[in-house]
Amino acid sequence: xxxxxxxxxxxxxxxxxxxxxxxxxxxxxxxxxxxxxxxxxxxxxxxxxxxxxxxxxxxxxxxxxxxxxxxxxxxxxxxxxxxxxxxxxxxxxxxxxxxxxxxxxxxxxxxx
Amino acid sequence: xxxxxxxxxxxxxxxxxxxxxxxxxxxxxxxxxxxxxxxxxxxxxxxxxxxxxxxxxxxxxxxxxxxxxxxxxxxxxxxxxxxxxxxxxxxxxxxxxxxxxxxxxxxxxxxx
DNA sequence: TTTCGTTATATCCTAGCAAATATAACGAAT
DNA sequence: ATTCGTTATATTTGCTAGGATATAACGAAA
Numbered sequence: 278x279x280x281x282x283x284x285x286x287x288x289x290x291x292x293x294x295x296x297x298x299x300x301x302x303x304x305x306x307x308x309x310x311x312x313x314x315x316x317x318x319x320x321x322x323x324x325x326x327x328x329x330x331x332x333x334x335x336x337x338x339x340x341x342x343x344x345x346x347x348x349x350x351x352x353x354x355x356x357x358x359x360x361x362x363x364x365x366x367x368x369x370x371x372x373x374x375x376x377x378x379x380x381x382x383x384x385x386x387x388x389x
Numbered sequence: 390x391x392x393x394x395x396x397x398x399x400x401x402x403x404x405x406x407x408x409x410x411x412x413x414x415x416x417x418x419x420x421x422x423x424x425x426x427x428x429x430x431x432x433x434x435x436x437x438x439x440x441x442x443x444x445x446x447x448x449x450x451x452x453x454x455x456x457x458x459x460x461x462x463x464x465x466x467x468x469x470x471x472x473x474x475x476x477x478x479x480x481x482x483x484x485x486x487x488x489x490x491x492x493x494x495x496x497x498x499x500x501x
Numbered sequence: 502t503t504t505c506g507t508t509a510t511a512t513c514c515t516a517g518c519a520a521a522t523a524t525a526a527c528g529a530a531t
Numbered sequence: 532a533t534t535c536g537t538t539a540t541a542t543t544t545g546c547t548a549g550g551a552t553a554t555a556a557c558g559a560a561a
Contacts, residue, residue: 460526462528
């Protein structure tokens with residue numbers, strides 16, 4: 278039996294959360310499904326929660342992360358911008374690096 | 390206006406949280422005041438919450454983190470073990486290192 | 502102009518968590 | 532045996548974040 282170091286990272290912009298674990302998940306689901314409502318269903322969260330998250334993301338980002346369209350063919354939809362795509366790639370990479378970093382720190386606690 | 394990467398780290402033992410931001414704060418306050426109830430007051434949290442936290446810490450740690458005494462001179466008290474003291478030192482150091490690490494990663498997001 | 506499946510938004514409602522409260526157990530000192 | 536300030540624990544109360552629900556707005560296509 279041994280200890281584990283876990284972590285949560287997130288990106289803030291002007292005191293507001295821009296990206297976190299859940300928001301990245303949502304953006305990935307939007308990318309996959311092409312719509313916010315389908316993404317919400319896929320993640321098994323309410324549409325309201327998903328909408329609030331996405332709204333918050335776009336409000337705190339420097340540039341738009343998704344393009345949302347209302348009405349029209351298929352009722353509308355949501356898709357990631359190039360900026361949004363590169364944001365989640367960067368987030369994932371940083372997160373992974375952070376885990377590896379923390380794993381190395383574990384020995385400082387293991388043998389106390 | 391720029392982004393910031395924030396983080397929370399915690400130590401788990403067998404799926405249970407051992408140490409986190411709040412628990413470390415509590416342990417420090419116990420160390421300072423010599424009692425759980427005084428520590429709770431100092432941190433402005435309810436005694437119940439403090440007790441639950443401390444109980445959880447001691448239940449998931451390999452060795453005792455505090456020694457609690459009931460009754461007797463002064464009604465009792467709580468004090469950190471050597472193990473507990475070195476745990477919070479290690480936690481603080483790892484946490485600080487993590488911040489510095491993440492700061493270096495920031496550029497990957499800044500100029501996307 | 503009607504249909505369609507979205508996005509967008511407001512309103513209720515509830516479950517679950519936190520705070521508040523109460524009280525028992527304890528043991529050294531007097 | 533009584534007092535004292537703790538630790539330890541149960542119970543009730545209150546609040547709020549989130550879920551459920553409803554519906555408006557939208558615009559392309561037929």
